[in-house]
Amino acid sequence: MAVGRGRTDLTIEFAGDTFVLELKLKRDSDSKEDGLDQISRYLDTLGMTKGYLILFEIKPSSIMRFA
Template sequence: MDKLLKAFQEFYSENSEVWLERFDYKEAGPHLLLMAFLQRVINGGGRINREMAVGTGRTDLLIEFNGDKFVLELKLKRMPSARQKGLDQISRYLDTLGMTKGYLILFEIKPSSIIPWETRVKWEDISHQNKNITIVEM
């Protein structure tokens, strides 16, 4: 999953602005681009579950591929609290699923003229509430 998400970071930084301007509902654009990118790769050997019920919440994506499961929580960086809320959410989902590893994907919504790509593309592995979470920013 790490390689796939790093490839998506590169794809997104090179192509997102052209694609995102086509969406009428701007906030859905980053999510749809990620799902389309993942579907293209996973299509033959896995499944992408969207908005899957996990306890009392819904994880954005639960990917099943080659016998492994990956939880992805997607957030738009509208508010400074998006990161913390996302970390807390994914930790709860991982607890419910009995998993210890997940991915928090944060999409910057400001244009690259304000926040350049060199500063917005980030990859960070952290421990949060006894869970290993990879934070993928773009």
């Protein structure tokens, strides 16, 4: 869904409700704040009060190698 200058990462419409989700890879300490700022702008533009930020953290020990 286009929202102003950006686009939401994922918008789900279900049972008459709309859910806005922002997906981020946690690369540094600013990832969470950047994501919260971004979804806040989307929600303001859409006139909504609730959204979801999903942070993915990749740890070297959790990476599965496929041969």
